[in-house]
Amino acid sequence: MRECLITTKGLTREEIVEVLDYAAKIEKNPSSYYGNQSGKIIGLLFYEPSTRTRMSFETAIKRLGGDTISMGSVEMSSVAKGESLADTIRVVAGYADAIVLRHPKEGAAKMASGFIDIPLINAGDGAGQHPTQTLLDLYTIRKSAEKLDGLNIGVMGDLKYGRTVHSLSHAITKFDSRLNFISPEGLQLPDNVKYDLERSGSEVHQYTNLDEILSTLDILYVTRIQRERFPDEEEYRKVSGQYRINNKTLENAPKHLKIMHPLPRMDEISPEIDGSDHAIYIEQSHNGVAVRMALLDLMLKS
Amino acid sequence: MRECLITTKGLTREEIVEVLDYAAKIEKNPSSYYGNQSGKIIGLLFYEPSTRTRMSFETAIKRLGGDTISMGSVEMSSVAKGESLADTIRVVAGYADAIVLRHPKEGAAKMASGFIDIPLINAGDGAGQHPTQTLLDLYTIRKSAEKLDGLNIGVMGDLKYGRTVHSLSHAITKFDSRLNFISPEGLQLPDNVKYDLERSGSEVHQYTNLDEILSTLDILYVTRIQRERFPDEEEYRKVSGQYRINNKTLENAPKHLKIMHPLPRMDEISPEIDGSDHAIYIEQSHNGVAVRMALLDLMLKS
Amino acid sequence: MRECLITTKGLTREEIVEVLDYAAKIEKNPSSYYGNQSGKIIGLLFYEPSTRTRMSFETAIKRLGGDTISMGSVEMSSVAKGESLADTIRVVAGYADAIVLRHPKEGAAKMASGFIDIPLINAGDGAGQHPTQTLLDLYTIRKSAEKLDGLNIGVMGDLKYGRTVHSLSHAITKFDSRLNFISPEGLQLPDNVKYDLERSGSEVHQYTNLDEILSTLDILYVTRIQRERFPDEEEYRKVSGQYRINNKTLENAPKHLKIMHPLPRMDEISPEIDGSDHAIYIEQSHNGVAVRMALLDLMLKS
Numbered sequence: 001m002r003e004c005l006i007t008t009k010g011l012t013r014e015e016i017v018e019v020l021d022y023a024a025k026i027e028k029n030p031s032s033y034y035g036n037q038s039g040k041i042i043g044l045l046f047y048e049p050s051t052r053t054r055m056s057f058e059t060a061i062k063r064l065g066g067d068t069i070s071m072g073s074v075e076m077s078s079v080a081k082g083e084s085l086a087d088t089i090r091v092v093a094g095y096a097d098a099i100v101l102r103h104p105k106e107g108a109a110k111m112a113s114g115f116i117d118i119p120l121i122n123a124g125d126g127a128g129q130h131p132t133q134t135l136l137d138l139y140t141i142r143k144s145a146e147k148l149d150g151l152n153i154g155v156m157g158d159l160k161y162g163r164t165v166h167s168l169s170h171a172i173t174k175f176d177s178r179l180n181f182i183s184p185e186g187l188q189l190p191d192n193v194k195y196d197l198e199r200s201g202s203e204v205h206q207y208t209n210l211d212e213i214l215s216t217l218d219i220l221y222v223t224r225i226q227r228e229r230f231p232d233e234e235e236y237r238k239v240s241g242q243y244r245i246n247n248k249t250l251e252n253a254p255k256h257l258k259i260m261h262p263l264p265r266m267d268e269i270s271p272e273i274d275g276s277d278h279a280i281y282i283e284q285s286h287n288g289v290a291v292r293m294a295l296l297d298l299m300l301k302s
Numbered sequence: 303m304r305e306c307l308i309t310t311k312g313l314t315r316e317e318i319v320e321v322l323d324y325a326a327k328i329e330k331n332p333s334s335y336y337g338n339q340s341g342k343i344i345g346l347l348f349y350e351p352s353t354r355t356r357m358s359f360e361t362a363i364k365r366l367g368g369d370t371i372s373m374g375s376v377e378m379s380s381v382a383k384g385e386s387l388a389d390t391i392r393v394v395a396g397y398a399d400a401i402v403l404r405h406p407k408e409g410a411a412k413m414a415s416g417f418i419d420i421p422l423i424n425a426g427d428g429a430g431q432h433p434t435q436t437l438l439d440l441y442t443i444r445k446s447a448e449k450l451d452g453l454n455i456g457v458m459g460d461l462k463y464g465r466t467v468h469s470l471s472h473a474i475t476k477f478d479s480r481l482n483f484i485s486p487e488g489l490q491l492p493d494n495v496k497y498d499l500e501r502s503g504s505e506v507h508q509y510t511n512l513d514e515i516l517s518t519l520d521i522l523y524v525t526r527i528q529r530e531r532f533p534d535e536e537e538y539r540k541v542s543g544q545y546r547i548n549n550k551t552l553e554n555a556p557k558h559l560k561i562m563h564p565l566p567r568m569d570e571i572s573p574e575i576d577g578s579d580h581a582i583y584i585e586q587s588h589n590g591v592a593v594r595m596a597l598l599d600l601m602l603k604s
Numbered sequence: 605m606r607e608c609l610i611t612t613k614g615l616t617r618e619e620i621v622e623v624l625d626y627a628a629k630i631e632k633n634p635s636s637y638y639g640n641q642s643g644k645i646i647g648l649l650f651y652e653p654s655t656r657t658r659m660s661f662e663t664a665i666k667r668l669g670g671d672t673i674s675m676g677s678v679e680m681s682s683v684a685k686g687e688s689l690a691d692t693i694r695v696v697a698g699y700a701d702a703i704v705l706r707h708p709k710e711g712a713a714k715m716a717s718g719f720i721d722i723p724l725i726n727a728g729d730g731a732g733q734h735p736t737q738t739l740l741d742l743y744t745i746r747k748s749a750e751k752l753d754g755l756n757i758g759v760m761g762d763l764k765y766g767r768t769v770h771s772l773s774h775a776i777t778k779f780d781s782r783l784n785f786i787s788p789e790g791l792q793l794p795d796n797v798k799y800d801l802e803r804s805g806s807e808v809h810q811y812t813n814l815d816e817i818l819s820t821l822d823i824l825y826v827t828r829i830q831r832e833r834f835p836d837e838e839e840y841r842k843v844s845g846q847y848r849i850n851n852k853t854l855e856n857a858p859k860h861l862k863i864m865h866p867l868p869r870m871d872e873i874s875p876e877i878d879g880s881d882h883a884i885y886i887e888q889s890h891n892g893v894a895v896r897m898a899l900l901d902l903m904l905k906s
Contacts, residue, residue: 271388
C-alpha cells in the first residue's frame, strides 16, 4: 500500500483490487476488526464543509478501535488567525498517525504531503481529486455488477468542476470498461483530464443528451450541477432541468441500470426513484465505511 | 425497550420505571458499565445548538465504551448545501448503530425514524417533545422525593413552546401525581397538549400566579420565558419579572420544595437560590448521564 | 500533583520537574501508556478558537485511552443562549473527570475552578496565563539545552498581552536562568508581571532591539505582534518589521541558538529559517502531547 493517497492516477489496478477485496472481507463481519487500530489517531483537517466523507472516515477508524482529532471548522481554528497550511499540517503530523485533508485548492494535498512523513489521504482538493470517493464508487459498481471490466458507464452532470468524476474516470481506465460523459456545454470534462484519459488508452465519448446513450448503460453516475457555475438563473434552470433523473427520464432505461450519486443531491435525482431497483446511491454512501476501514487498516498496519 | 424514542406519550409506566431503575443501578457504580458498548457508534445529528443534551449523550455512550460521530454544526455540513433531512439520516444510518436527532421542526424525529431501521432518539423537535429530558426529570424527582406518585408538581414559565414541559406532562400522567401549570396569558399549555392530558385522565390545573399554589408544592419545575416570544421588550419585561424565583419569591415555600430547571437558565432563577436546599437543577443536569447510559445500554443490547 | 493548574506561579520547581521527567519517560514509548485512563473523559470548554492546544489535549487523553467531550464553538452552544460560565462549568463537571478551559477573560480559570470539585486546567485566560504551554516550552528548552539553569533566554514580541510569555516568565524564575525581554515601546511586560518576577528574585532585562542581546542568547522565544494592538496600519508595519526573524537577522546569532514560537506564526519568523538548526518551533508544538499526557496521567491517577 502507498504511504499517501493523493490521486487515483498513481494507483495500479492491483492496488485498487487489494483495497476492494479487503473491504469486501470487512463488510462481512466488521466488528471482528474492532481493536485492529486501538490507540491510533487520525487527524481530520477539513478546510471545507463535509458530512459524508468526514463522518465515514470517523466511523471507519472508530470501528477499527482508533480515534480522531479534528481541526474543527476553519472559523474556529488557527487558520482564522492566518496560519499557513504548511504550518498546520506539520504541527498535526506530530499529534496524529495519519492525516485526512480536504482543501478548496487543487493540489493542496500533494503540497501538504511533502511537508510531513506520516500518511496523508486526500479527501478532496478543489476541482482536483477525491480518491477515497472513487474507491467506494468502484466498490459499489463491483458489488452491483459483480465486475469492473466490460461495463458501459455513463457519467453525467458537471464534469468540469466535479472532482469525484475526475478521480473516478482515471481509475476506470485501469479496467476494461467504457466511459461515456454526458454534460451541458461549458461543463464538459476539462482538457487535461481528457488528455490523461486518452493517453492511458481510453476513448472519451461525450454527449450532451442522456437519451443518446441511456439504453446501453449498465451504470449511470449522476453529479450535481451547481447554481454558482452559471451567470444567470434562467440559464441554470434550462440546463439543469435536462439533467434531472425521474421516472419519465428512465422510461427507456435498461432494467438492470444502476444509478449512483456521490451525494449530497439536490434535485438531480427525484425522490420517486429512491425506492426503485435502479437506486443504489444510499447504499453507495454506506460502502464508504468498509472501504475506508480497509484503506486505513492497510495504511496503518506497521 | 422500544426501538425508537420519539415521544413520552407512547412510553408505559413500566418502561419508564425500567429505565429509571437501571439508571439508579448504573449511578452507584458507573465505571463497571465501561465496555458494555465497545465498538458501538452513535450518530449525533443536531440541527440546533445544544450543550447539555449533546454532551451528556456523548458522555453516556463513551462511559459505556462506545463512541460518537457528529454532523457538526449545520453551517459546516451538507445541510448547508441543501441536503434533505431524509437523505442525511439515511446516509448516517449506514454509519452508526443509533441516531440522536435534534431538529427545529416539530414532528421531525417521527418523520426521520420512518426512513431508517436503526434506533432513533428524539433529542428535541421544535415545540414538540424531548423524551430523554423527561426521563432525567422523572429520575431527579424520584431521587429527591423517593416516589413519583402522590406528588404536587408545579410547572412554570413558557408552557406553550416549551417541549420539555410537554414531554414531562405526558409522562407524569402515567403516575398518580397532580400537575399545576403556572404561566402568563399567551404562554399557556397548547390545547392539543391539554386535550391529551385530560384524555389520559389527568386534571389540568392552570394558574397565572405562583403564589396561588406555591405553598402546596413538592416540586417546582421552572422553564425559561424567551424574549423572542413577545412583540415588545416592555411586555416581555413585565411578564417575565413575575416568573422569577429568588429568596423573596420563596418566602412562603414549603421547606421540602425542590426547584428544577432544564437549563440553560437566564434570570428565571436567581443565583442566590443556588446554595439552598431547594435547588436541584445542577444535580438534575448531571442525572442525564446515568439516565442516557441506561437508555442507550437497553436500546443497543442485542 | 495539584488538583488544578491555573497559573505557573504556584508551581514549585519540583512539581515542574516531576511533569517534565514523566513526559520524557512517556515520549520514549508513548504507546505503552495506552489504557492508563480508559473510560476517563475530559471536558473541553474553549470559549476562544484554538487548534494546537485543543488538539494536543485531545491527542494526549486519547493516547492514554480516555476520551473527550467538547462544548464546541460558542456559537453552537448554550453560551449563545446567554448561559453563565458558572452554570456551564458546573454542569460539565457532572459529565467529565477533568475540565480544560480556555476563556477570553483573565481570571476566568481561577473563578471557574471555585465552582467545581474536579480538576481544572487553564488552557489560556485572556492576557493571563497558559501554564501547559509553559510546561511544554520548558520541556522543549530542557530537551534542547539539556538543562534549565544557567541559560540566557530572550523573549521577544508582544510581551504586554502575550499570556504564554507571562506564564513562561514566572516559571523560569524557579530556575537559575536569565530572562531578557525584547519588545517595542507600548508592548513591554506589564508592571504586575515585572513586579512578580522581581519579587521572586529575578532581574528583568528589557531591550527594544534584538541586536543588543542576540549574540549572547541560548534560546530566543518569539511571539506574535498582533495587528489589532496598533491604532494604525503604518505604525504596526514599522514596529512589527523590526521583530521579524530571517537569515539576515540571524547573521550574528550563536550557532547553538534555538528559536521557539508558541505558534501560530504569521510573518514573525520567515519560512527560510524552518530548515535550519535554529528552528525548533514545530518540534516544540509536538512536545505538547507528551507533556499533556504526563500532566493528565498524574492528575487523574486516583
